[in-house]
Amino acid sequence: MDNQITYPYIEEFLNALQVPEDGFLRALEENCRQEDIPAAVRPTARLLYLLAAAKAPKQILEIGTAAGYSALVLYLGSNKQANIITIEKDEERFLMARQNLRSFGALDKVKPICGDAEEVLDTLEGPFDLVFIDAAKGASMRYFEKILDKVKPGSMVVTDNVLYGGRTAAPGEPAHKHRTGVRAMREYLDYLCHEPKFYTAVLPVGDGVAITLIKE
Ligand code: SAH
Ligand code: MG
Numbered sequence: 001m002d003n004q005i006t007y008p009y010i011e012e013f014l015n016a017l018q019v020p021e022d023g024f025l026r027a028l029e030e031n032c033r034q035e036d037i038p039a040a041v042r043p044t045a046r047l048l049y050l051l052a053a054a055k056a057p058k059q060i061l062e063i064g065t066a067a068g069y070s071a072l073v074l075y076l077g078s079n080k081q082a083n084i085i086t087i088e089k090d091e092e093r094f095l096m097a098r099q100n101l102r103s104f105g106a107l108d109k110v111k112p113i114c115g116d117a118e119e120v121l122d123t124l125e126g127p128f129d130l131v132f133i134d135a136a137k138g139a140s141m142r143y144f145e146k147i148l149d150k151v152k153p154g155s156m157v158v159t160d161n162v163l164y165g166g167r168t169a170a171p172g173e174p175a176h177k178h179r180t181g182v183r184a185m186r187e188y189l190d191y192l193c194h195e196p197k198f199y200t201a202v203l204p205v206g207d208g209v210a211i212t213l214i215k216e
Pocket of ligand 2: 038039040134160161
């Protein structure tokens with residue numbers, strides 16, 4: 001299943017409109033595409049940048065670094081002011097991200113950590129003003145629960161890939177190999193939207209983005 005969230009012509013239009021301004025980011029984006037490494041699509045990257053710029057966070061937490069693309073977007077969005085921690089379990093990707101962050105001159109503010117987020121999260125203190133959850137799709141709820149004591153009222157949590165190529169919203173039973181992931185995502189969105197402590201907007205941007213405000 002390809003992206004069944006918007007129409008291809010809309011995607012093309014939005015992608016052509018929202019080319020990264022920064023040359024290093026453009027090259028990194030291209031490199032990720034060629035090497036088949038995940039990186040936020042352009043509309044999602046714009047949204048992340050905008051949230052980081054509007055929120056002016058002191059501390060950002062990212063779960064799922066890959067090549068460091070979205071970490072750099074958040075770094076630029078915060079006007080290079082935020083301290084960012086980003087977690088990646090794949091060592092090869094962690095090393096690649098660290099190199100990219102170094103080349104960009106961002107290592108003083110962005111700290112990549114190699115490890116399984118579910119373990120690393122227990123060692124972090126916070127509070128984080130902005131959290132970007134973008135690792136194992138079926139585990140988003142578990143990451144979210146683990147960060148609840150590291151956020152504060154007014155913090156924002158952004159979760160990527162919540163529409164999962166459209167599968168989360170598609171009627172009927174999902175294909176066997178996606179069943180657990182789809183169920184977990186539906187449950188997670190339900191929780192984010194109905195728990196009174198949060199306020200969540202779920203948007204059909206990129207692969208689906210949920211933006212959650214922590215109210216209390
Ligand atoms: N945020 C990146 C893309 C991340 S892709 C960007 O937009 O540029 C998701 C990444 O999460 C993958 O590199 C994968 O290795 C990592 N990942 C998956 N499960 C993880 C876990 N439990 N802990 C840490 N990283 C994990
Ligand atoms: Mg993603």
